[in-house]
Amino acid sequence: MNNKIKLQLCLMRCLHALLPLDHRKVVFCSFSGGTYSDNPKAISERLHELYPSAKQVWLFNDPKEKQVMLPQYIQGVKRWSLRAIYELATSRVWVFNDTQPYWAYKGKNQVYIQTWHGDRGFKKILNDCRPRTKKDQLPETKTCDLAIAGSDFGESIFRSAFRYTGAILKTGTPRNDKLIDIDVETILQKKKELHLDASCKYLLYAPTLRSKASETKQDQAIQQIDLIEVLAFLEKSTGERWKVLVRAHNKVVGLSGIPESEKILNVSHYEDMADLLQVSDILISDYSSSVGDFALTSRPIILFQDDRESYLEHDRTFYFDLDTSPFWIAQSQNDLVSILCDLPNRDSKQNCQEILSFYKTHESGHACEDTCNFIIEKIH
CATH class of the missing domain: 3.40.50.12580 (CDP-glycerol glycerophosphotransferase, C-terminal domain)
Structure with missing residues (x-):
């Protein structure tokens, strides 16, 4: 672990210790901050419909560029800036479709949902490509609280590629509700x-x-x-x-x-x-x-x-x-x-x-709602 990662990890731990958690705040990130799209977007839109008082923060590489396409209820923040670290440290829920950085410390009262972005892919990913050592294992292996899968195949990827052993919601892939x-x-x-x-x-x-x-x-x-x-x-x-x-x-x-x-x-x-x-x-x-x-x-x-x-x-x-x-x-x-x-x-x-x-697919058409109900339950 290099010095920069150690410093960021230390900062997040300090913020957790010093600042109160905002139980209505949910932080989203899609494709490493590159887009406003995919499963996080589908969940974000449905969450606003079901629970409009939720505070939604999105992490972007260039938040100014994305501002024109964002609804008014979303606040865009530069990914991995000091402000982003603050938002992560004080939010109740994280929703990502890509892996977290090693320094992203999650407190015991926070919830991390991993949706991934390729439920039924061909290409081997993460640990299935190059197994991590204990020293550089994926944060998701230990910090993830819920994974979202639309198939038995997608579930198996979480188990092997992420080495994830936790809960999996398998009623569909949120972005695909609109395809049914x-x-x-x-x-x-x-x-x-x-x-x-x-x-x-x-x-x-x-x-x-x-x-x-x-x-x-x-x-x-x-x-x-x-x-x-x-x-x-x-x-x-x-x-x-x-x-x-x-x-x-x-x-x-x-x-x-x-x-x-x-x-x-x-x-x-x-x-x-x-x-x-x-x-x-x-x-x-x-x-x-x-x-x-x-x-x-x-x-x-x-x-x-x-x-x-x-x-x-x-x-x-x-x-x-x-x-x-x-x-x-x-x-x-x-x-x-x-x-x-x-x-x-x-x-x-x-x-x-x-x-x-x-792929032994399980797409119900209400994956967004099921995921949002889980988030709302945690917010409450």
């Missing part, structure tokens, strides 16, 4: 909010991050996928108008190599993936856990994996053999076109059900 039983009116309203053409079909292309692009802070090149050809085949086979939404992973600066076309829209700036999944008619990804969420919509999912060997060598290994899973997989442009042409003969609803069963 979506009606046409909801889709049209969301398209209006996103300034999308209501009469058009949308394919979402959302590749996961590559470690090199994430570490160098450079644009990540898209795979060897011809999106123009994909659009042409879709329009020909369905007789409808199609556009492509392209979204980079939140830990990547952007994507390079996106074709210039009025039919291809870069929506990487849009932070909440669940909204994009709501309005998309097909999802093409590679190794992103978003496919496990999108299966709730019963719409077609295709994994485009033209670089699997390279990915396994330079990025992550997987929890299971993808070739024995229910997913439709294309390892080349020809494979992808073949699947797209065959979509009228494929039962996407059945395939999605097989995917959900594969």
